[in-house]
Amino acid sequence: MSSKTAIAIHGVAKRYTIGATQDATQFRESIVSMLGAPWRRLRRLAGHQSADTTEFWALKDVSFTVGVGDVVGIIGPNGAGKSTLLKILSRITPPTRGYIDLDGRVSSLLEVGTGFHPELTGRENIFLNGAILGMMREEIRRKFDAIVSFAELDTFIDTPVKHYSSGMYVRLAFSVAAHLEPEILIIDEVLSVGDLHFRNRCLGRMRDMRDEGRTVLFVSHDLTSVRQLCNRAVLLTAGTVSADGDPDSVTRRYEQMNRDPSSAGAGSADRVHPPPGYHLRRVELRNQSGTAARHFDAGDAMEIHLWSSGRAPADSYTVEFKLLNEVDQVVSFGSANPVRATYYTADKDHYICRLGPLPLTEGSYSFSFTVRVWNEARWDFWENAIGFQIDRCDLFKTGHSVTGDHNGPVVIQQEWL
Amino acid sequence: MRIEPAKSWQGLDLAELWPYRELLYFFVWRDIKVRYKQTVLGALWAIIQPVATTLLFTVFFGRLGGLSKQVSGSYPLFVYVGLSLWTFYSNAVSLAANSLIGSSHLISKVYFPRLIIPIAAILSGLVDFLVAFAFLLVLMAVYHVAPSAQILLLPVFVLGTITVAAGAGLLFSALIVSYRDFRYVITFAVQLWLFATPVLYALDIVPAKWRLLYALNPMVGMIVGFRNSVLGGPLPGDLIATAFLTAAVLLAVGLRYFTTVERRFADVI
Numbered sequence: 001m002s003s004k005t006a007i008a009i010h011g012v013a014k015r016y017t018i019g020a021t022q023d024a025t026q027f028r029e030s031i032v033s034m035l036g037a038p039w040r041r042l043r044r045l046a047g048h049q050s051a052d053t054t055e056f057w058a059l060k061d062v063s064f065t066v067g068v069g070d071v072v073g074i075i076g077p078n079g080a081g082k083s084t085l086l087k088i089l090s091r092i093t094p095p096t097r098g099y100i101d102l103d104g105r106v107s108s109l110l111e112v113g114t115g116f117h118p119e120l121t122g123r124e125n126i127f128l129n130g131a132i133l134g135m136m137r138e139e140i141r142r143k144f145d146a147i148v149s150f151a152e153l154d155t156f157i158d159t160p161v162k163h164y165s166s167g168m169y170v171r172l173a174f175s176v177a178a179h180l181e182p183e184i185l186i187i188d189e190v191l192s193v194g195d196l197h198f199r200n201r202c203l204g205r206m207r208d209m210r211d212e213g214r215t216v217l218f219v220s221h222d223l224t225s226v227r228q229l230c231n232r233a234v235l236l237t238a239g240t241v242s243a244d245g246d247p248d249s250v251t252r253r254y255e256q257m258n259r260d261p262s263s264a265g266a267g268s269a270d271r272v273h274p275p276p277g278y279h280l281r282r283v284e285l286r287n288q289s290g291t292a293a294r295h296f297d298a299g300d301a302m303e304i305h306l307w308s309s310g311r312a313p314a315d316s317y318t319v320e321f322k323l324l325n326e327v328d329q330v331v332s333f334g335s336a337n338p339v340r341a342t343y344y345t346a347d348k349d350h351y352i353c354r355l356g357p358l359p360l361t362e363g364s365y366s367f368s369f370t371v372r373v374w375n376e377a378r379w380d381f382w383e384n385a386i387g388f389q390i391d392r393c394d395l396f397k398t399g400h401s402v403t404g405d406h407n408g409p410v411v412i413q414q415e416w417l
Numbered sequence: 418m419r420i421e422p423a424k425s426w427q428g429l430d431l432a433e434l435w436p437y438r439e440l441l442y443f444f445v446w447r448d449i450k451v452r453y454k455q456t457v458l459g460a461l462w463a464i465i466q467p468v469a470t471t472l473l474f475t476v477f478f479g480r481l482g483g484l485s486k487q488v489s490g491s492y493p494l495f496v497y498v499g500l501s502l503w504t505f506y507s508n509a510v511s512l513a514a515n516s517l518i519g520s521s522h523l524i525s526k527v528y529f530p531r532l533i534i535p536i537a538a539i540l541s542g543l544v545d546f547l548v549a550f551a552f553l554l555v556l557m558a559v560y561h562v563a564p565s566a567q568i569l570l571l572p573v574f575v576l577g578t579i580t581v582a583a584g585a586g587l588l589f590s591a592l593i594v595s596y597r598d599f600r601y602v603i604t605f606a607v608q609l610w611l612f613a614t615p616v617l618y619a620l621d622i623v624p625a626k627w628r629l630l631y632a633l634n635p636m637v638g639m640i641v642g643f644r645n646s647v648l649g650g651p652l653p654g655d656l657i658a659t660a661f662l663t664a665a666v667l668l669a670v671g672l673r674y675f676t677t678v679e680r681r682f683a684d685v686i
Contacts, residue, residue, distance in 0.1 A: 092527070093683045099419055103418075117447060
């Protein structure tokens with residue numbers, strides 16, 4: 001650890017105000033309060049309820065410093081405030097209290113390919129994206145050839161990116177980001193996209209950054225890469241720093257926290273930062289006896305209950321789940337429409353999916369949910385909505401449980417003759 | 418650099434904007450490029466829009482409504498001159514107003530001064546305006562109208578119009594982020610604004626005692642000034658001075674509101 005400070009975070013706190021329908025209501029409310037009481041009574045007669053806004057502290061009191069040349073991994077469960085901290089550091093949203101001193105040229109990457117326009121060619125997007133990330137035109141021009149060859153798509157560079165495959169698209173996007181030369185790099189889990197080859201290249205580039213002596217702040221779910229890359233880890237829980245130190249002990253502490261059944265909720269989860277407008281607000285996992293649970297055994301049946309905030313924007317949509325394992329690999333996918341053979345209607349606000357028997361090996365899993373018009377607009381995406389644990393996997397009653405560590409996440413029904 | 422809580426009274430930091438000039442350039446360049454790539458007729462649309470509106474207004478207001486009698490010279494030419502600037506103005510205001518919510522993805526992922534987004538939306542319309550203006554020169558040749566020396570004053574009124582568009586555009590764009598209702602307000606506000614501006618009719622039909630009140634609409638002075646510097650004609654000093662004054666006030670109000678709320682955008686967009 002160096003003695004010079006690159007990032008100093010002093011008592012940072014962030015408050016969000018969560019309203020049922022935040023944007024539209026406030027304006028109506030402000031007009032209503034202007035017009036005074038008679039109108040309020042009328043509204044009450046008409047059955048309107050005043051929006052109950054609740055305060056929510058995403059970050060409570062976070063302080064730590066990062067020395068020049070440090071590579072710090074920020075870990076923590078969902079809703080712990082990791083992304084909020086990242087957004088404050090990236091100047092996207094201001095803190096409610098506290099302040100941060102940054103010493104050096106900062107680049108922040110919350111995703112790759114921000115601002116890519118599908119109608120523009122690869123060449124044009126390199127310039128646009130580079131400028132958005134804070135590069136000067138001259139700098140982009142100088143690095144242009146390197147970016148193109150790093151992305152491995154010389155022949156397609158003058159093709160609009162809408163014709164790119166998703167792999168080409170991500171390669172180009174990453175390549176631009178990889179050519180940033182900040183003194184301080186603030187980076188989200190952009191690494192978790194793409195295939196294994198791509199992830200390795202991303203990790204390689206991060207390692208280079210580290211070796212070049214740049215300061216890196218890295219927010220991640222992937223404990224393995226935190227252990228490999230970082231020389232320090234910070235564990236955030238419920239908006240405060242609950243552990244800070246060498247990556248091995250901090251990540252181990254986090255894993256223990258995850259395994260502790262008492263820290264798991266009662267089998268349900270509410271949305272921490274609901275987006276304005278229509279969204280999924282609550283999920284519950286139920287076991288065979290119909291009670292909410294987070295612990296299952298392989299072979300059990302599971303019922304997912306999802307509740308939305310109200311009327312959907314239109315008819316004819318579907319709800320999908322993605323099941324992910326501990327290292328965020330997709331284990332399985334399911335969608336309501338092809339299975340039900342019919343779409344959901346707008347007035348539906350409670351969706352139930354019966355799953356099972358679960359063919360999963362021991363370990364922890366999580367669900368992400370999407371609501372979308374088939375192959376088109378995505379109305380809502382609730383990432384890592386809820387996690388659950390497979391405590392025991394003994395599908396063949398051998399008295400021997402199968403773990404996920406070396407055996408993969410899934411056990412196929414089998415007979416040996 | 419220090420990151421602090423948002424102040425309730427945030428000023429405009431020009432020094433902070435300067436390093437982002439190239440990003441402004443790239444946004445303008447992107448908007449123009451994308452607009453022309455996606456349309457078959459491309460730059461022709463910049464002419465079709467004011468020409469079609471001119472034809473429509475000539476028939477309904479000029480002929481049937483009798484407005485052409487108040488206008489000396491050709492009514493279609495009179496209307497087209499006003500409309501070429503008005504079309505730029507109304508497009509600029511609506512594009513700027515909707516620009517922030519159209520860029521919500523950028524706003525929630527990257528930092529840059531948010532002011533760049535609506536300003537780029539306004540500037541990208543200038544290309545269309547130049548095309549429409551080139552066609553105006555063609556029309557003048559057709560109607561045998563020669564420009565006078567006053568045409569040199571023309572950039573002044575174009576700049577003035579940009580100022581008005583920036584004032585209204587910034588104000589509306591910031592309001593729309595918090596209150597989506599304003600998306601509907603802006604559409605008909607711009608429509609009504611057209612009728613409160615002497616585009617279709619001559620200034621003379623407004624009674625003299627109402628003139629200064631009428632001129633509080635800054636576009637009155639801009640349109641009259643623009644048209645008379647192209648076609649020749651008196652430049653009423655009182656109207657034009659009022660127009661520039663209200664334009665400056667509108668821009669100050671728009672900037673003030675925008676800079677005060679801009680740091681909240683990512684939380685509410």
